[in-house]
Ligand SMILES: NC(=O)c1ccc[n+]([C@@H]2O[C@H](COP(=O)([O-])OP(=O)(O)OC[C@H]3O[C@@H](n4cnc5c(N)ncnc54)[C@H](O)[C@@H]3O)[C@@H](O)[C@H]2O)c1
């Protein structure tokens with residue numbers, strides 16, 4: 001699986017406010033760039049924290065010819081994926097509409113009747129992990145559903161888990177010209193945090209878009225021996 005992480009942050013590294021309300025950090029040029037990364041992917045993944053905060057749709061701008069060209073003749077939208085240990089995705093979430101296939105990666109902690117409710121609401125439910133979703137196994141299982149290139153859109157907990165599992169190949173961060181602040185505001189990588197070994201990146205490109213900058217990195221060394229696995 002080839003994994004591309006994309007997120008937008010303030011100059012102080014926050015993805016949203018401490019209230020976790022949706023906030024536009026990107027401008028229109030950056031949202032176009034996000035659409036092109038989505039279009040090149042077979043699947044777009046978010047955590048349930050993002051679903052509960054933003055109710056995202058995660059589809060493509062079908063009017064944009066540049067976006068459609070990147071689909072390489074693949075019809076429709078990329079699949080949508082939610083990491084959701086206990087099945088908290090609301091059955092009326094926009095991500096469960098019939099615009100695209102939606103996989104919910106749940107753990108054994110999601111009771112069988114909740115799995116059935118989510119299936120009835122349109123989700124393809126994949127069980128990976130006992131208490132919490134085993135992100136490595138869950139992402140691996142997406143490979144059985146023709147997903148070879150995955151875009152991870154956040155939030156901070158899920159991005160950290162992807163780095164911690166050594167899954168990330170590329171990282172693109174849009175840095176918008178604003179300060180959000182707040183010790184409890186989500187950042188690009190939350191979770192437990194690394195204290196011993198750290199993922200190492202190589203800067204691939206810098207691009208000015210809107211009134212901000214996109215930093216693009218290749219991951220050259222992962223931190224598979226994650227400190228929170230001790
Ligand atoms: N600016 C951006 O680019 C951007 C992108 C996405 C989200 N956001 C913002 O981020 C916030 C949500 O981020 P977040 O960090 O609270 O939530 P998240 O979207 O990262 O989801 C995390 C949740 O997923 C579940 N989960 C299950 N298994 C997991 C695993 N193995 N690893 C990690 N999580 C697992 C847990 O319930 C966890 O609380 C919202 O405020 C949203 O608006 C911003």
Ligand SMILES: Nc1nc(=O)c(N)c(NC[C@H](O)[C@H](O)[C@H](O)COP(=O)(O)O)[nH]1
Pocket residue numbers: 006007008022023024025026030031034046050054055056057058059153154174
């Ligand atoms: N690139 C980017 N810039 C931002 O300023 C911002 N707030 C997000 N946030 C990402 C988060 O996952 C959102 O929920 C989806 O971007 C919503 O996606 P839809 O428009 O519903 O398809 N992403």
